Structure formats: C-alpha cells, structure tokens
Amino acid sequence: MPDADARAAAGAAAPLTAAQVDAGTQRAVEAFLYRQAEILDDGRWDDWLALFTPDGRYWMPARADQAQGDGVPNIFWEDLDLMRVRIRRNTHPHAWSQSPPNRLSHVVSNVVIESVAANGDLTVRSKFHCSEYLRYEVRHFAGKYRHELVKDGDGEGAYRIRLQRVDLLNAEGPFDYVIQWWL
C-alpha cells in the first residue's frame, strides 16, 4: 500500500499551522507527552493508569494501513482492565521474563497538533524513539503516536487519553522477543 494511503487509513489529517495553535496549548500538550514518557520510563504504574479516561485505550496496530483496532489482530489493544492485568503480571515476583527487569528510555518529539475542538479536546501526532535494556542488551523501537486527548481541568498539561494509537515502524515484524510494556 502506498504510504499516502497508509496515512489516510491512519486518519492523519493535515496539521494545524503554527498560527492556528496558541503557544500555551502547544506547550501544555508537549508537557503532557513528556510526562507520559517519563511515567513509563520510571514505571509509575498508578500514574500511568491515571493518564487515561475510564474508557481510554492503548492501541498498537499490527499493520501500518490498519484503519481500526476493534475486531482485528493488534499488537496492543488494551483498556484499563487489561492494563491492570499487565501491570500486576509484570510486577509479580514470578514474572520470569522480568528477571532481570527490562528498562525503557523514551524520546518524544515532532509534536504536531492536528485539531482542537471547541471544548479543548484535541488530537496530536508525535514521533517517538524508545530504547529497551533487556537481558543486558539494548534494542530499539521507533514510530509515531497519535493521541486523542480529552481536556481535563485547566492546569497546564491537564489532559487524559481517550485513545493512543502507536504505529511501530516495524509493525509487521518479525519480533525478536515479546514487547512486555507499552512503548
């Protein structure tokens, strides 16, 4: 599939121009994304769950051209309940694959606001790079995020995630070992 079609399937619209986004919103959104990356890298799992709305979802499609997550194979397709299972499983003393525990390090950049609704909800695209320290070796993941954020209060960075789409550069694999935590 041509890349343009894949972009269309991913629902990527033309971003707003710099003039259409006020600097405060841009800063607040960036702060939110940085905070999410830090929570993941630090393994603060209660804080992680609090990033999402009660019906929030983390989605990593299995293909670049996938238009929806519901009812099709995905790499990740998790609501808060499944996230709770993952947290408890990975932190259980007998989660053998966490011996030694893996570690993540994220860089998030290229933050582009796609749309802002009248109520402050917005859609934002960004790029990430994540290095994982796993069994004394480092492996790398790269890709793009698309966050559907709900405005939650007035403080800076006060958003919650309704849907986070994570397109891994190598979504179709093959995968050298399992992805145990969200990227």
Add this chain to the structure above:
Amino acid sequence: MRNGDRDISRLVEPDRVHRLCYTDPDIFEQEMERIHESLWVYVGHKSQVKEPGDYYTAQIGRQPMIMVRGKDGEVRVFYNRCPHRGAMLCSDRSGNAGHRFRCSYHAWMYNFDGTIASIPATSGYDGTRMNLAEGDAGLKPAARVDDYRGFYFASLSPDGPDLDTFLGGAKLTFDQLVDRAPDGDVEVVGDCFRMIQKSNWKIFLENQLDVSHPSATHESTGVAAGQVEREMEKRDGRKAPLSYSFISAFKTPIEDWVKFDTVGHPYGHCFLAGYMGLRPQDPDTVEYETLLKQAHGEEKGEAILSTDLHHVLVYPSLSVQPPLQQLRAIRPLGVDRTLTEIWHFRLKGAPEAIYRRALDYYYLVNSPSTMVNADDLHNFWKCHQGLSTEGGDWVSLHRNYGSDSERDGVLYSAPGTMSEMPLRHMMQAWAGYMGAGNGAGGR
C-alpha cells in the same frame, strides 16, 4: 560426539536425550536435510492465495519457497530463485505477481506453473546448453505439494509416504479446524504474527505438550488475570469476559493438570486432550452450537463439538489449537533461532462473538505483546543457554516412563498423569528420521 548415524543413536535414549541434539550446529544441518527438507512441512492455507497470481513466501528448512496460485486455480510451490542467475524472485513476503513472475534483475518471466514465459532477448543461445524450451529453464518446484482440506504442505524430497498417510490420525486437527465452521470453511485473519525464539526449534515443540509447565511458567499471568477478573465481577456485578479465563486458568495448581491426556501418533505427531473444552452455556455458544448442528446434523455436530482437543503437534512444523482456530508454523532459522508464524482463522458462518472470543485468545497468548509466551520464550532461551554448557549432558524425559500403552501403533500416556510420553515420542521419531536406525521413529 559429532555427526553420523553412529553418534545420533547414542544421543537419544528411551527416557533421556543428549543436549547436543539441541545445540550442535552439525546436527542442526543434518536435521534440516533429513527432517525439514524431507518430511511434509506446512506451507500455508489456501485463503492466503485467493486469486491467480497471489503468492506467499515461506521457509522450508533452509530453503526459501514461494506458494502461488496459478491461472488454472492450482496452488504450486517453487524455490524462490530465478533460474537465470540465481536472484531471489520475490522479495516481498506476499503479494500479487500480476500475469507472471518477473525477475527484477534481467526481466526473465515465469508463468505460475513454473514454466518460462519469456526473456527479453532470445538470441545468443543457439548452440549453448541453455534450452529455453525445456523444463530446466523454469522454476524449480518442491518435489511434492499436496493439501488436506485447504492446508498446503510441501516435501522437498520425492521419497516418503504421501501426505494422507503421513498425517494419518493427525488429520483430525484440520477436520476440527474446518468442521467447526457452520459454513464448512475457514480463512486466515489478516497476516500472521511472526515471533523469533532464541532457542532450538525442538524446545518449542516439546513445550507445547508439556503439561507440567503452565502452572510454574505462567503463574504470574494466571494470578494477575484472576485478581482483575474478580475485581471486575465485583465492580460490574457480572462475569468478566470469557477471555480473562483463558489466562486466569494458568493459576490452576499443578496437581490439576494430570487430567489432560496425551496421545502419540506415528511420524511424531502428538495430541493433548482436554484443558479448554470451550463449551460454556452462554447465549453466544448456544447460538453457535445450534448453527453448527443445523449445518452438520445433530449427531455429527455434537461429535465435532465434543472432540476435546486442546493442542496438536503435526511434526515437525506445526502446533495447532483447533478449538481456538490458532495455528503456529515453525521455521528454524539456525540451531539457536526459531521463527514462528502465528495464524488465526475465522470460522465462516460462525457468530461474530465466537470469532472475537478466539481473537481475544490470539491477542492474549500469541500477539507480540503476549503476557503468556513472554515467559515461555524466556524459558526457552534459558534452556538453550543451559544446554549449551557442560554442566550436564542429559535432558530428563523420565516422568511416567514405562507406563505408556500402545494400541494399533498409537501411544497413550497413562491416564491421570503428566507423562512426558509426547516428548519421548517426538525424540524417538526424530532419531528415526535422523537415521539412527533404532526403528522407533519415522514410521
């Protein structure tokens, strides 16, 4: 101990196996030649190549192959190599080749039956040994290709039993996969997941029928899923989705795993009965069972549904879970690296809820983010590490040795045990294929 029939026969004993079977690179080359490049190996399902020109690549042993559907509707399997200068023909994993294969290097063209279609310049070959009219200018086919109910296998050797004989009792695997569809047909769902294990391919096969591992290996997942399951039921006042029970079942204590009987068929195939009957009496299941019985009749429908088959190994290339429509194909990449292609099938004519239930299993157990295989793959890696050392030569397969029974060439584990019979059986078959000449395997 390296290579040769004399040594192989010393590596496999009835109740234990030498570590070199898993770690020796020369033995790996030999088993690629004598097992994966000789026996019937799974290539793919008919629904992967629906239209003429559709192709899918698959590795058989060390050989890269192409499965393609011809304009005559036939599915054929060729080596993925242009006969001209040897370039790989298809570099995409799958696609549609249009009217014919075209080599990217010099535009030599091949029909989907493997014959040469054209070359850009035919001059210059008079008086040479290159005869474009003869078969040797075409694509090299797999020695034998056959299917059972739409599941295609290839053998790269002209010798050996036909597919029907080779599968024997293991044909039930595919009958179960297909007959569970009210419309009598299945199709692949999307592309497969592809996962790499840093271990020998036999370690994966053995694990699939090793019922003493789940409660130990997957304890963390079973406990976590069970806790959240209970919280959800308390919070929502109704049962958690059935999919949670797929993984909370892993907290089943080890003494309860004895009820899952195992069967060893000729040629190394093995069955694990029980574990997930998957016949709860919820409205979705009732609707599905009614549809299936309408399609097949009450008696046959009931026979299909009550076949209690959790896991099947079709030696040496498949691990299949028919009640959940999952199929894993094993592609050894090296002595310590194994690729699995993990496929999910849709039962045509089944209610959406039944599809989604199996899709949940596919996600939880077999996706690249699996919370289940995460620990399996970790343990396989640790096994391969340990077996690569001189800390000990032998792998124990002793559990319930001496209590297996045989009827009509089929082996049965002692009921109510966690017998390691399937592991012994597979290694006896392996030794037979490898030419150890002990008469136990390769029947």
